Amino acid sequence: MNLDETFHKYLYLAGERFKNPHLKEHLDNLMKTDFASIEELEAIQLERLKKLLTHAKNKTNFFKERLKDIDIDTMTLDDLKKIPILTKEELKANADDLRNDANGEPLIKAETSGTTGDVFLFNKNLQWDASFRAAQYRGYSWYGVKPWEKSLYFWGFKKSFKDKVKIRFLDFLLNRYRFFDYTNEEFERAADRIRKSTYIAGYSSSIHMMAEYFKKRGYKFDNIKMVKATAEKVYDSYHKTVKEVFGRKLTSEYGSAEAGVIAYECPHGNMHIVMENVIVEEVDNKAIITNLWAYSLPFIRFELGDYIVLDNETKCPCGRSHKIIKEVTGRIGRKIYGKNGIYSTININHTFKNLSFKYGIELAYSAKQYEKGKMVFEIIKDDSINESEARKKLIASAYEYFKDDLDIEVKFVEYKEGKSKKQKDFESFVEEEA
Ligand SMILES: [Zn+2]
Numbered sequence: 001m002n003l004d005e006t007f008h009k010y011l012y013l014a015g016e017r018f019k020n021p022h023l024k025e026h027l028d029n030l031m032k033t034d035f036a037s038i039e040e041l042e043a044i045q046l047e048r049l050k051k052l053l054t055h056a057k058n059k060t061n062f063f064k065e066r067l068k069d070i071d072i073d074t075m076t077l078d079d080l081k082k083i084p085i086l087t088k089e090e091l092k093a094n095a096d097d098l099r100n101d102a103n104g105e106p107l108i109k110a111e112t113s114g115t116t117g118d119v120f121l122f123n124k125n126l127q128w129d130a131s132f133r134a135a136q137y138r139g140y141s142w143y144g145v146k147p148w149e150k151s152l153y154f155w156g157f158k159k160s161f162k163d164k165v166k167i168r169f170l171d172f173l174l175n176r177y178r179f180f181d182y183t184n185e186e187f188e189r190a191a192d193r194i195r196k197s198t199y200i201a202g203y204s205s206s207i208h209m210m211a212e213y214f215k216k217r218g219y220k221f222d223n224i225k226m227v228k229a230t231a232e233k234v235y236d237s238y239h240k241t242v243k244e245v246f247g248r249k250l251t252s253e254y255g256s257a258e259a260g261v262i263a264y265e266c267p268h269g270n271m272h273i274v275m276e277n278v279i280v281e282e283v284d285n286k287a288i289i290t291n292l293w294a295y296s297l298p299f300i301r302f303e304l305g306d307y308i309v310l311d312n313e314t315k316c317p318c319g320r321s322h323k324i325i326k327e328v329t330g331r332i333g334r335k336i337y338g339k340n341g342i343y344s345t346i347n348i349n350h351t352f353k354n355l356s357f358k359y360g361i362e363l364a365y366s367a368k369q370y371e372k373g374k375m376v377f378e379i380i381k382d383d384s385i386n387e388s389e390a391r392k393k394l395i396a397s398a399y400e401y402f403k404d405d406l407d408i409e410v411k412f413v414e415y416k417e418g419k420s421k422k423q424k425d426f427e428s429f430v431e432e433e434a
Pocket of ligand 1: 266267272320
């Protein structure tokens, strides 16, 4: 370890400890159970679940009522299914009752970034916060990455100058440099920085945009241990460019502000659930999450708003027994309106999966509905795509799911230079029917 690295290590550790004294303990525990058997992991889950339910029952009227028929002492993990699913609407309506002092644990302010602009504020108890970051760092360790190593962070928002200065300082403490602007000059500066970094993190669309730029310039990097994508869907087509430029594909971290890190992709490409922290259920393809450390605002069987597919069969060659999320297929909530029928957004995902599977065509897309019975697929231009062929096959693929009920328009669009915003799978401008 050189002097610079040592300096950053200690600066980092001091900062983390100052911010959250529980972090080390959480990380140590997670490392101990990294290769635990499924029985051991489920025993941990049950023990933590019982504690959480007891707390929620004692502290909130909502769960006092909801859990009144559950015998917590003698329950099994399967009994969790007897508790009704908690919707976002219920959570909001009962927020005042659900927020509690978490047995005197210090609290940290947090917010969910609502996709429709409705931000929900809540407090996180320190254990909750620690469990979240520890799960992240265990994921890093799978790639040989230490959290204090130099990194590059690609964010998707424009910030004010004042915010930037504040964030730059925090980033300095974390040995991290963050990009706000997505211009060619910034990418050139990024290249210098990347040569000295070990890992890159950020929105997949931003990372991909940068990788495309480097590819055109003929830049290649062989010093990056992990390229981590958060918050956004990772398209198959992104992996190709990112691998060409950085020598490795994008690693997915799946999570949310409420639930923390739910799953982390291992080097064998499987998304392992952080079973020590969360219980993940798949109910009608919907992700139902129980966060075992969320005391200050209990999320018990919370409907997160994503479609997922769990894989209970695969034994991952990495040796970990943690259950696997096979796929996160999309956001719930917006419907697709045909001329006659109504469809789930999951059909868009299927359309593109089918296109890739059947015709070998992989596209980065964004689907938009402006009026009923019509859908616009915006496809990001790429030199390797034969546009007329891709258009024909995409329409054929969509036909398998929507038949004549939906007219499809395919547009090929350029990257948006300059600013990057969080790219959405599907956006609807059609008013929802009740
Ligand atoms: Zn694995």
